[in-house]
Amino acid sequence: VPPVTVRSDQPESAPRGLERGRQLDRVNGFSDGLFTISATLLVLSIHVPEIPKAAAPDELPAAIGHLFTGQIPTYFLSFWVIAVFWLRHHELFGRIARSDTRFASINLLFLAFVSLLPFPTELLGQYGREPLVVDIYAANLVILSLLLRRLAREAERAHLLHPGYVALDRAMELRGNAVALLFGLSIPLAWVDPYLSMACWFGSIFAQRFVTRRFS
Amino acid sequence: VPPVTVRSDQPESAPRGLERGRQLDRVNGFSDGLFTISATLLVLSIHVPEIPKAAAPDELPAAIGHLFTGQIPTYFLSFWVIAVFWLRHHELFGRIARSDTRFASINLLFLAFVSLLPFPTELLGQYGREPLVVDIYAANLVILSLLLRRLAREAERAHLLHPGYVALDRAMELRGNAVALLFGLSIPLAWVDPYLSMACWFGSIFAQRFVTRRFS
Amino acid sequence: VPPVTVRSDQPESAPRGLERGRQLDRVNGFSDGLFTISATLLVLSIHVPEIPKAAAPDELPAAIGHLFTGQIPTYFLSFWVIAVFWLRHHELFGRIARSDTRFASINLLFLAFVSLLPFPTELLGQYGREPLVVDIYAANLVILSLLLRRLAREAERAHLLHPGYVALDRAMELRGNAVALLFGLSIPLAWVDPYLSMACWFGSIFAQRFVTRRFS
Amino acid sequence: VPPVTVRSDQPESAPRGLERGRQLDRVNGFSDGLFTISATLLVLSIHVPEIPKAAAPDELPAAIGHLFTGQIPTYFLSFWVIAVFWLRHHELFGRIARSDTRFASINLLFLAFVSLLPFPTELLGQYGREPLVVDIYAANLVILSLLLRRLAREAERAHLLHPGYVALDRAMELRGNAVALLFGLSIPLAWVDPYLSMACWFGSIFAQRFVTRRFS
Numbered sequence: 001v002p003p004v005t006v007r008s009d010q011p012e013s014a015p016r017g018l019e020r021g022r023q024l025d026r027v028n029g030f031s032d033g034l035f036t037i038s039a040t041l042l043v044l045s046i047h048v049p050e051i052p053k054a055a056a057p058d059e060l061p062a063a064i065g066h067l068f069t070g071q072i073p074t075y076f077l078s079f080w081v082i083a084v085f086w087l088r089h090h091e092l093f094g095r096i097a098r099s100d101t102r103f104a105s106i107n108l109l110f111l112a113f114v115s116l117l118p119f120p121t122e123l124l125g126q127y128g129r130e131p132l133v134v135d136i137y138a139a140n141l142v143i144l145s146l147l148l149r150r151l152a153r154e155a156e157r158a159h160l161l162h163p164g165y166v167a168l169d170r171a172m173e174l175r176g177n178a179v180a181l182l183f184g185l186s187i188p189l190a191w192v193d194p195y196l197s198m199a200c201w202f203g204s205i206f207a208q209r210f211v212t213r214r215f216s
Numbered sequence: 217v218p219p220v221t222v223r224s225d226q227p228e229s230a231p232r233g234l235e236r237g238r239q240l241d242r243v244n245g246f247s248d249g250l251f252t253i254s255a256t257l258l259v260l261s262i263h264v265p266e267i268p269k270a271a272a273p274d275e276l277p278a279a280i281g282h283l284f285t286g287q288i289p290t291y292f293l294s295f296w297v298i299a300v301f302w303l304r305h306h307e308l309f310g311r312i313a314r315s316d317t318r319f320a321s322i323n324l325l326f327l328a329f330v331s332l333l334p335f336p337t338e339l340l341g342q343y344g345r346e347p348l349v350v351d352i353y354a355a356n357l358v359i360l361s362l363l364l365r366r367l368a369r370e371a372e373r374a375h376l377l378h379p380g381y382v383a384l385d386r387a388m389e390l391r392g393n394a395v396a397l398l399f400g401l402s403i404p405l406a407w408v409d410p411y412l413s414m415a416c417w418f419g420s421i422f423a424q425r426f427v428t429r430r431f432s
Numbered sequence: 433v434p435p436v437t438v439r440s441d442q443p444e445s446a447p448r449g450l451e452r453g454r455q456l457d458r459v460n461g462f463s464d465g466l467f468t469i470s471a472t473l474l475v476l477s478i479h480v481p482e483i484p485k486a487a488a489p490d491e492l493p494a495a496i497g498h499l500f501t502g503q504i505p506t507y508f509l510s511f512w513v514i515a516v517f518w519l520r521h522h523e524l525f526g527r528i529a530r531s532d533t534r535f536a537s538i539n540l541l542f543l544a545f546v547s548l549l550p551f552p553t554e555l556l557g558q559y560g561r562e563p564l565v566v567d568i569y570a571a572n573l574v575i576l577s578l579l580l581r582r583l584a585r586e587a588e589r590a591h592l593l594h595p596g597y598v599a600l601d602r603a604m605e606l607r608g609n610a611v612a613l614l615f616g617l618s619i620p621l622a623w624v625d626p627y628l629s630m631a632c633w634f635g636s637i638f639a640q641r642f643v644t645r646r647f648s
Numbered sequence: 649v650p651p652v653t654v655r656s657d658q659p660e661s662a663p664r665g666l667e668r669g670r671q672l673d674r675v676n677g678f679s680d681g682l683f684t685i686s687a688t689l690l691v692l693s694i695h696v697p698e699i700p701k702a703a704a705p706d707e708l709p710a711a712i713g714h715l716f717t718g719q720i721p722t723y724f725l726s727f728w729v730i731a732v733f734w735l736r737h738h739e740l741f742g743r744i745a746r747s748d749t750r751f752a753s754i755n756l757l758f759l760a761f762v763s764l765l766p767f768p769t770e771l772l773g774q775y776g777r778e779p780l781v782v783d784i785y786a787a788n789l790v791i792l793s794l795l796l797r798r799l800a801r802e803a804e805r806a807h808l809l810h811p812g813y814v815a816l817d818r819a820m821e822l823r824g825n826a827v828a829l830l831f832g833l834s835i836p837l838a839w840v841d842p843y844l845s846m847a848c849w850f851g852s853i854f855a856q857r858f859v860t861r862r863f864s
Contacts, residue, residue, distance in 0.1 A: 039327075123712075127708060256465075276559060508760060
């Protein structure tokens with residue numbers, strides 16, 4: 001068990017332990033809330049077509065069909081991305097016993113990029129074949145991957161874990177590397193063909209499954 | 217009591233049980249949050265009419281009257297749908313003692329379709345007489361019904377329930393079947409007359425009440 | 433202490449009490465979440481003016497000034513309304529020991545009208561001098577008042593309270609009556625002058641304070 | 649320990665203490681939820697450019713570049729502002745043992761200005777060089793600073809703190825003063841040059857760090 005020093009400007013008293021436990025609960029609550037709300041806001045990136053009543057029977061089917069090849073699959077992709085990052089964040093926080101200022105700051109930066117995700121999602125849903133747009137989406141995911149790993153390293157460095165736990169086991173580390181690599185690779189590939197980038201993203205699903213089966 | 221095997225890559229230690237309990241709480245929190253936010257976002261499907269100030273006294277009453285026959289009842293319909301699915305999800309989760317990866321994945325897919333609901337709601341509020349739109353709404357509800365049942369079956373199969381509980385009693389199963397059947401039936405009926413589909417949906421309210429009174 | 437009968441289709445077992453406690457917590461969570469999100473969505477009823485960059489220095493001050501006499505005070509009014517109803521709902525739920533189906537249903541209907549509030553808020557912010565718009569806003573508040581009282585009566589009738597508590601004491605009842613009366617009165621008054629209606633609404637603040645000081 | 653008087657219109661009974669604890673939890677929940685949702689709604693202040701499909705390859709890069717110098721940095725600024733106020737609110741509430749009506753009212757007013765923040769954020773993202781817009785943003789932050797201090801003073805005055813705690817230690821007071829001063833100063837400076845105001849805001853980050861290192 002690592003030694004822990006808590007600086008305090010207040011007299012030591014009974015509710016201290018309680019308070020510290022409640023604070024980690026509130027950080028957890030903030031993180032969970034933010035993931036949940038971001039996932040729910042994704043639906044706003046699907047735009048209901050604006051067609052005059054009279055023209056609706058003729059033009060609506062094509063306009064809706066267009067959504068099913070663009071904004072709707074992008075919605076599910078981003079929902080899946082948020083869910084995966086939520087699960088990994090959740091896995092890490094299940095091992096955390098306490099928080100400190102630097103850990104909380106990295107966590108907030110990570111959450112700022114989670115909460116940003118509806119923007120590249122809407123961009124991708126509308127302009128899915130533009131390499132720049134594909135790159136912005138991929139860059140957001142690479143940044144999320146790197147910040148989550150940074151968070152895990154910080155938990156280990158500052159001894160914030162429950163005794164006997166590690167922040168990242170080998171499977172998690174490999175999984176994180178595979179995702180960061182494939183998303184990183186998808187950035188230059190978007191300029192060859194945006195579909196190649198998306199193939200990389202789908203590849204990351206299988207890479208994760210493969211690592212999970214093989215190493216954990 | 218069914219045998220339970222928990223695979224773990226971490227040394228067994230005191231906070232383990234605590235951690236597992238907290239994880240189910242977080243899954244519960246994510247699910248509840250998502251239902252709540254989706255219910256609250258439904259109000260964005262009601263569009264305040266855009267009328268120039270000078271014309272407002274003349275044109276506003278008709279424009280608002282129009283909302284009362286389209287977007288406002290659709291809002292209440294979808295609020296009721298989310299509430300019913302929340303109650304059924306809540307009933308199931310009250311019996312769950314632990315979660316595993318597959319159960320969590322089905323739950324996330326179910327939640328992705330809950331969180332999608334503001335989109336077909338907005339579509340239905342604006343183009344309520346188009347059969348295609350009625351079908352998209354009904355299809356979303358059929359998918360929700362099927363995924364919730366899949367979730368209950370998985371809870372039973374993987375022994376995730378509190379000892380002595382079943383995931384679905386006879387009344388729940390009948391209720392689920394009645395809803396899936398009536399919403400499934402409403403899909404082809406939309407092409408005869410969209411109001412026939414909506415009659416099916418209202419029928420599902422009475423079917424549920426009837427089953428509840430008769431069998432539980 | 434009133435006799436309580438709980439119908440159950442499941443064998444009686446240890447986690448039952450726990451489950452029931454958790455269910456009331458989840459209803460509480462759903463209600464609180466909905467109030468919070470509705471309060472936060474109110475900000476979307478303030479529309480940032482759309483002015484071309486070049487014309488902004490000249491036209492922006494007037495457009496923003498316009499917001500300060502319309503959409504911004506309406507935002508604060510509705511935030512205050514949601515806060516007051518949240519406090520009263522909270523007061524009632526602090527006395528509730530258990531829930532049943534009818535109580536949960538009335539609660540959901542009440543919440544559907546809480547969650548609707550951003551719509552009349554946006555309407556009022558944009559067309560604040562139209563009597564019809566003032567009436568829709570006031571009607572939403574009258575309905576909320578009546579449903580909250582209905583909820584309190586149901587808690588009493590079905591013996592859902594903690595032993596020794598009443599759902600509504602005399603001060604609460606008088607306060608509820610005063611608010612419902614003043615908001616009800618504001619509906620016909622809007623056709624004389626919309627500002628008379630708003631005077632009634634402000635009057636309700638003072639009526640509530642007066643009742644609180646005098647009777648509790 | 650200060651003397652505490654709780655007025656009650658209900659007979660004193662066992663669940664009272666429980667109820668009071670739960671009520672503070674619900675106020676905490678409302679506050680946290682509101683901070684989280686406001687942070688997440690900030691992303692809606694980034695507007696995806698509306699460009700016809702055919703013109704997208706030519707015009708999209710410039711339109712997106714424009715976002716990276718306006719709406720995107722404003723999003724991160726406001727996310728950081730909400731996070732800082734959340735941390736300070738959280739620090740205060742970790743020391744609070746109970747709540748009363750006046751404290752709850754000031755808290756709600758504070759939260760109304762937190763929840764308003766997406767509006768000045770959107771305004772600043774679109775018209776960042778207009779002095780009036782810069783002033784509205786800065787004014788919102790000055791009001792938040794003053795209300796948070798008012799809240800701390802009230803907690804002290806009404807003896808709402810855990811025994812042995814103070815609401816504001818010297819570092820917190822200095823930090824609060826520095827932020828209020830720099831944001832207050834930025835209001836007249838916007839009329840000289842909007843970039844001077846923003847320099848003041850960035851200065852507040854360093855002022856806070858300096859105070860934290862020096863005095864706590």
